[in-house]
Amino acid sequence: xxxxxxxxxxxxxxxxxxxxxxxxxxxxxxxxxxxxxxxxxxxxxxxxxxxxxxxxxxxxxxxxxxxxxxxxxxxxxxxxxxxxxxxxxxxxxxxxxxxxxxxxxxxxxxxxxxxxxxxxxxxxxxxxxxxxxxxxxxxxxxxxxxxxxxxxxxxxxxxxxxxxxxxxxxxxxxxxxxxxxxxxxxxxxxxxxxxxxxxxxxxxxxxxxxxxxxxxxxxxxxxxxxxxxxxxxxxxxxxxxxxxxxxxxxxxxxxxxxxxxxxxxxxxxxxxxxxxxxxxxxxxxxxxxxxxxxxxxxxxxxxxxxxxxxxxxxxxxxxxxxxx
Amino acid sequence: xxxxxxxxxxxxxxxxxxxxxxxxxxxxxxxxxxxxxxxxxxxxxxxxxxxxxxxxxxxxxxxxxxxxxxxxxxxxxxxxxxxxxxxxxxxxxxxxxxxxxxxxxxxxxxxxxxxxxxxxxxxxxxxxxxxxxxxxxxxxxxxxxxxxxxxxxxxxxxxxxxxxxxxxxxxxxxxxxxxxxxxxxxxxxxxxxxxxxxxxxxxxxxxxxxxxxxxxxxxxxxxxxxxxxxxxxxxxxxxxxxxxxxxxxxxxxxxxxxxxxxxxxxxxxxxxxxxxxxxxxxxxxxxxxxxxxxxxxxxxxxxxxxxxxxxxxxxxxxxxxxxx
Numbered sequence: 001x002x003x004x005x006x007x008x009x010x011x012x013x014x015x016x017x018x019x020x021x022x023x024x025x026x027x028x029x030x031x032x033x034x035x036x037x038x039x040x041x042x043x044x045x046x047x048x049x050x051x052x053x054x055x056x057x058x059x060x061x062x063x064x065x066x067x068x069x070x071x072x073x074x075x076x077x078x079x080x081x082x083x084x085x086x087x088x089x090x091x092x093x094x095x096x097x098x099x100x101x102x103x104x105x106x107x108x109x110x111x112x113x114x115x116x117x118x119x120x121x122x123x124x125x126x127x128x129x130x131x132x133x134x135x136x137x138x139x140x141x142x143x144x145x146x147x148x149x150x151x152x153x154x155x156x157x158x159x160x161x162x163x164x165x166x167x168x169x170x171x172x173x174x175x176x177x178x179x180x181x182x183x184x185x186x187x188x189x190x191x192x193x194x195x196x197x198x199x200x201x202x203x204x205x206x207x208x209x210x211x212x213x214x215x216x217x218x219x220x221x222x223x224x225x226x227x228x229x230x231x232x233x234x235x236x237x238x239x240x241x242x243x244x245x246x247x248x249x250x251x252x253x254x255x256x257x258x259x260x261x262x263x264x265x266x267x268x269x270x271x272x273x274x275x276x277x278x279x280x281x282x283x284x285x286x287x288x289x290x291x292x293x294x295x296x297x298x299x300x301x302x303x304x305x306x307x308x309x310x311x312x313x314x315x316x317x318x319x320x321x322x323x324x
Numbered sequence: 325x326x327x328x329x330x331x332x333x334x335x336x337x338x339x340x341x342x343x344x345x346x347x348x349x350x351x352x353x354x355x356x357x358x359x360x361x362x363x364x365x366x367x368x369x370x371x372x373x374x375x376x377x378x379x380x381x382x383x384x385x386x387x388x389x390x391x392x393x394x395x396x397x398x399x400x401x402x403x404x405x406x407x408x409x410x411x412x413x414x415x416x417x418x419x420x421x422x423x424x425x426x427x428x429x430x431x432x433x434x435x436x437x438x439x440x441x442x443x444x445x446x447x448x449x450x451x452x453x454x455x456x457x458x459x460x461x462x463x464x465x466x467x468x469x470x471x472x473x474x475x476x477x478x479x480x481x482x483x484x485x486x487x488x489x490x491x492x493x494x495x496x497x498x499x500x501x502x503x504x505x506x507x508x509x510x511x512x513x514x515x516x517x518x519x520x521x522x523x524x525x526x527x528x529x530x531x532x533x534x535x536x537x538x539x540x541x542x543x544x545x546x547x548x549x550x551x552x553x554x555x556x557x558x559x560x561x562x563x564x565x566x567x568x569x570x571x572x573x574x575x576x577x578x579x580x581x582x583x584x585x586x587x588x589x590x591x592x593x594x595x596x597x598x599x600x601x602x603x604x605x606x607x608x609x610x611x612x613x614x615x616x617x618x619x620x621x622x623x624x625x626x627x628x629x630x631x632x633x634x635x636x637x638x639x640x641x642x643x644x645x646x647x648x
Contacts, residue, residue, distance in 0.1 A: 008644040020648060126547055145469065146481040154548035157470040157481040159502030159511070160611040164547050172645075178483030187483070187511040190636055194645040223450055223488050224478035254578040287484040312514055316640055320332040321496075321518040324344060 010172040011195035014118060014138055015097060016071050018042030020195030021185070021302055022141075022174060023202045025075020025099055026149065027051035027284070028273040029210040030202065032060040036067035037207040037298035045298075046099055050077040051270065054085035061093040071097060073120075078103020091115055102150060105135040122176070124152020124161070126168035133169045140169060141197050144177030148199055148286035151228055151235045158188065166192030180288035182308020186316075198305075200286040203273075206297045211276030214283055217241075221289035230264065232257050239283040243268065334496040335519035338442060338462055339421060340395050342366035344519030345509070345626055346465075346498060347526045349399020349423055350473065351375035351608070352598040353534040354526065356384040360391035361531040361622035369622075370423055374401040375594065378409035385417040395421060397444075402427020415439055426474060429459040446500070448476020448485070450492035457493045464493060465521050468501030472523055472610035475552055475559045482512065490516030504612035506632020510640075522629075524610040527597075530621045535600030538607055541565075545613035554588065556581050563607040567592065 011020045023030060023038040025046035035045030047064060049057045057074070064072055074095050076086055079102050087108065090098060098112055101122035112119045113136050121132035122141040129140045142165040144158030145151060156164070158177045166173050175193035179185055185196045203210050204218045221239055228237045229247050238244055250263055264282075272281015296304075316322055335344045347354060347362040349370035359369030371388060373381045381398070388396055398419050400410055403426050411432065414422060422436055425446035436443045437460050445456035446465040453464045466489040468482030469475060480488070482501045490497050499517035503509055509520045527534050528542045545563055552561045553571050562568055574587055588606075596605015620628075640646055 009648040010645065012648045018648065020645075144481065144483065145479075146484050155469075155551065156547060156611055157468065157502060158483045159468065159481065159508060160470050160504075160547075160614070163505065163507065164614060178481060180484075181487065183487065183514055183516065184483060186640075187514040189646055190507055190511040190514055190640065192507065223480060223484075227479065287480055290484070290488060313640060313646070316510075316514065316637060321334065321344075322513055322637070324333040324336045324342065 009194060011139065011174060014172065015044050015073075017044050019302065019306060020174075021305060022046065022195060022197040023298070024176065024197050024199035025049070025073070025101075026199055026203065027269055029208045030075075031209040032064035032067065033209065034202060034205060034207040034298060035060075035072045036064045037205070038202065038302065039064075039070040039072040040068045041299040041302040042070075043302050044097070045072045046075045047072065048075045049086055050075065050080060051274075054082055054089055057086060058089045058093060061089070061095055065093075073097035073099055075099045075101060076108075077101050078105075078108065083108075087111075090117075099141065101141075105132045105137055109135040109137055120174070123165065125154055125156060126161075126164040129165045129169045129173070133171050137171065139172045139174055139194075140165065141174045141176050142166075142193070143197075144175075145228065146237075146287040147177030148203075148226070148237045148289070149284035151237055153231070153235060155228070159191070162188060162191040162193050177286060178288055180286075180291040182305045182310070183312045184288075185305055185309050186312040200288050201292060201301050201305075202298060203285060204292050204295050205301055206295060210273050213276035213278050214273050214281075215295050217278050217283065218285055218289050218292055219295060221285065221292070223290040226285060226287050226289060230260060233260060233264065236282070236284060237286060239285045239289065241272075241281075241283060242279045243272070243282065333518060335463065335498060338496065339368050339397075341368050343626065343630060344498075345629060346370065346519055346521040347622070348500065348521050348523035349373070349397070349425075350523055350527065351593055353532045354399075355533040356388035356391065357531040357533065358526060358529060358622060359384075359396045360388045361529070362526065362626065363388075363392045363394040363396040365623040365626045366394075367626050368421070369396045370399045371396065372399045373410055374399065374404060375598075378406055378413055381410060382413045382417060385413070385419055389417075397421035397423055399423045399425060400432075401425050402429075402431065407432075411435075414441075423465065425465075429456045429461055433459040433461055444498070447489065449478055449480060450485075450488040453489045453493045453497075457495050461495065463496045463498060463518075464489065465498045465500050466490075466517070467521075468499075469552065470561075470611040471501030472527075472550070472561045472613075473608035475561055477555070477559060479552070483515070486512060486515040486517050501610060502612055504610075504615040506629045506634070507636045508612075509629055509633050510636040524612050525616060525625050525629075526622060527609060528616050528619050529625055530619060534597050537600035537602050538597050538605075539619050541602050541607065542609055542613050542616055543619060545609070545616070547614040550609060550611050550613060554584060557584060557588065560606070560608060561610060563609045563613065565596075565605075565607060566603045567596070567606065
């Protein structure tokens with residue numbers, strides 16, 4: 001898997017990885033086992049720190065270092081309550097790639113850069129991408145409307161967002177949202193991305209810390225089975241389930257922000273994704289879930305993506321539909 | 325422009341056109357001038373009959389036939405009140421390509437096929453695509469969430485919809501929604517489409533019957549300037565303007581369906597798109613509007629799309645970001 005050169009693609013060079021495939025840092029799903037498996041397979045694994053207490057994060061970093069000799073990263077939501085402790089642990093443990101999200105990149109990027117980190121910020125618009133570049137970020141993740149979990153307010157889809165972000169910044173752009181195959185990976189690169197960040201496929205991987213019930217629900221998801229909701233609070237894409245039905249009923253009776261906040265309550269993401277309560281829990285996943293048919297080891301997911309990507313590249317040159 | 329072969333691509337063969345570029349049939353924007361210009365340039369022009377009285381449609385067909393010696397089509401919304409008259413006129417005037425939308429394809433497809441027409445149905449999900457194929461349609465348009473105007477309820481984006489529809493049917497798939505450049509055209513083909521249908525770029529064409537005020541507002545649109553609204557009635561993607569602000573305020577005060585219907589009223593699309601009232605009118609356009617910088621002749625739009633497409637295809641083979 002690691003026999004190829006990493007000289008050309010800017011994202012491969014930036015992180016020192018073999019393939020421009022990044023596993024999204026996700027709450028409750030991407031602990032050390034998943035991050036290590038992805039990085040060992042030649043991509044970039046990311047530990048999602050948003051659902052971890054500081055000392056839990058430290059343990060995940062240490063286990064990831066023991067399990068893997070390749071670069072890996074931490075995803076850090078900038079609104080995390082104990083962010084200073086997380087930042088110190090990342091520094092103490094010597095992790096030097098940080099993906100930040102959900103907040104202002106100007107606040108911590110200079111400090112992280114001073115500490116020698118490569119910093120990437122997740123954005124949902126070219127305006128935020130420009131802010132990230134101005135803050136000193138080394139790359140941005142452009143995340144489209146179809147992505148799972150928390151999501152931008154402008155609802156710009158990957159098809160429209162990738163070209164806009166690529167046009168707006170000179171740092172490399174990593175496309176996220178809607179990438180479920182090597183074909184989609186190539187399509188994102190054609191639109192100007194230099195790498196892809198993939199969440200949903202890795203939620204349903206063997207090494208994901210998602211509960212087996214949630215993984216199986218992802219595998220069984222059909223087209224149209226997700227929706228973007230809670231737009232008045234923080235927009236989030238969820239897999240439909242009885243909890244989502246409750247949300248729909250609340251909207252139908254004209255529920256206000258307070259009622260919605262009360263309905264959401266606390267701990268629903270953990271309950272659904274980690275504890276496996278697929279009835280009452282919050283199940284964050286992308287539209288691309290409908291394309292996922294199997295729970296596979298992360299290394300197999302990456303291998304397939306690369307094979308499909310190469311086949312798609314070959315098709316461009318030979319298949320009839322591309323010629324006229 | 326018409327020097328190339330049309331032997332390979334299934335959509336080019338189906339319609340007898342040179343390039344797999346189809347101009348969307350749009351209310352108030354795509355009359356005979358636009359359709360003729362697109363068809364003369366080697367694409368497929370479509371007269372949008374949804375905003376025409378039957379005798380107006382007849383005049384547009386006759387003018388299009390005089391202005392162009394190439395195949396063109398009619399878009400027919402299946403909920404159009406005088407649909408029988410439209411169907412008779414299409415038959416009497418000998419137009420033999422019909423794109424149907426917004427309704428059940430089982431109702432009229434067999435009759436149109438018996439009359440010798442090529443029939444294409446516009447869908448927003450693979451379930452509807454399967455129905456269209458079962459009804460005898462020759463191709464489907466898969467229209468993603470980012471598209472302008474009326475839109476599907478499941479909100480599936482082009483990135484996710486194209487692969488799903490391609491997997492579900494064996495007839496060729498035309499991608500619509502988010503296609504604003506030759507790069508996007510290639511990305512759609514990589515995802516499995518065999519052609520693209522383009523609306524927004526042609527709204528802002530010289531030959532479009534959109535009012536100049538609307539064309540200029542499209543050219544000035546920025547990222548995030550459209551939204552999908554009226555989901556309780558028929559979901560529609562509109563360019564933000566004072567009328568859209570009124571809609572937003574109505575939602576904020578918890579307006580029900582009746583109030584929304586009253587606010588919408590009648591004739592707003594004509595008022596905005598055709599009469600140029602960009603304050604009070606309904607302005608249907610796709611997210612891709614933010615990528616449109618100029619009002620160009622349709623032939624130039626097609627020429628640029630083809631040049632960009634070929635450049636993108638060459639890039640795939642040579643640019644560093646595709647290699648690692």
